[in-house]
Amino acid sequence: MTIASTSPYKLASAQDLFALTKPRVMSLVIFTAICGLLSAPGSIHPVIGFTAILAISLGAGASAALNQWYEHDVDAVMKRTANRPLPAGRMDRETALHFGIGLAVFSVVLMGLAVNWLSAGVLAFSIFFYAVVYTIWLKRSTPQNIVIGGAAGAFPPVIGWAAVTGDITLMPILLFAIIFFWTPPHFWALALFVNSDYSKAGIPMMPVVAGRQSTRRQIAVYSLILAACAIAPFMFGMTGVVYGTVAIVLSTAFAFLSFRVALSKTEDPKKMKAEKHLFSFSIIYLFALFGALIADRIILL
Structure with missing residues (x-):
């Protein structure tokens, strides 16, 4: 006899988890972070530099996941976002939330331990700014959402620079x-x-x-x-x-x-x-x- 599953959770695919990080947006984040890192005076060990960019990428992915967790209802209404994992029903919200928080914590700790804590602090603030200040507070409350919220996407070159120099x-x-x-x-x-x-x-x-x-x-x-x-x-x-x-x-x-x-x-x-x-x-x-x-x-x- 087969017992039907009564779990309310959906097992998310690796493809949908990756989509949750908004890879197209992440490409710009990675690029500007690399530019900030390479344009900074001084030098950084290639392995540490790679780790810094990885941490920034994971932080950007965490921000995107938390954004989609909160905006699942809005994404379901808009034509260009309706096929994202949450509004399309391919993933439950709790999975997205846990994934986003897990990535955020891991990215900040990785940056702090492997690079320096100034860049880790700026990374943590950028995640908070995008997920809380922009997504939860500004986006649905003011037409200045993009103006103020633009700061969230402007942090990567600063983090890349700080990873090399330890200052801003x-x-x-x-x-x-x-x-x-x-x-x-x-x-x-x-x-x-x-x-x-x-x-x-x-x-x-x-x-x-x-x-x-x-x-x-x-x-x-x-x-x-x-x-x-x-x-x-x-x-x-x-x-x-x-x-x-x-x-x-x-x-x-x-x-x-x-x-x-x-x-x-x-x-x-x-x-x-x-x-x-x-x-x-x-x-x-x-x-x-x-x-x-x-x-x-x-x-x-």
Whole structure:
């Protein structure tokens, strides 16, 4: 006789656990962390450097898992997130919670014991900021969610820098500022053409609350602040001409695309070419800008 299982829990697959870490988002986190680590003065043993990046990756994965644990109801409503493990019913919430907390604790302890406790402390704060301050507090309560919450994604280069130097100076703060001010134009450009998803889910993204035209103007303003932050390391003599040239050219292009968005009047998501171009370029922008930072560092060695 076969006894049917009465357990309320679902056995999560390795594939779904991996999906819970948001690997596409994690790739940007890993890249900017590596850039922060490689651009820092001094040197770090390759094994310790690898361990630092691993800890940062696990911390980012923990943040993503805790985010999806809390937002399972919202993800179920939105078309682009409905197939994630929790809303699709392939995993129970308790598994996601335990997985997220376990990864978070392990990543911070690993960073502290293998690298240094300053980088571990910043990593712990970044996980807390994303999971609690952004996900639980800001995201459903204010249209400034992305503005303030952008800090969560801006910590990786700071952690990478601190892993090498054991301190935090002006340069990692500027790297933090670049990602911080890049985040609103990047996500608002996306929100402009998936506005109905956020509205349906009751998330007060800027286009939902302030309207598309106000959001477009704010994108243009943030692009100018971003340009100033991106060029600042070169202007302050912290980088060489390679980074400076790339920063000026890319930031000019970013501002141009942002002002095209600001001048756009279309309300039909299918016709929002300017918004889609900016969103796509914003991803290239950040990868290329931080890549130029490393190229510049290699040339100066």
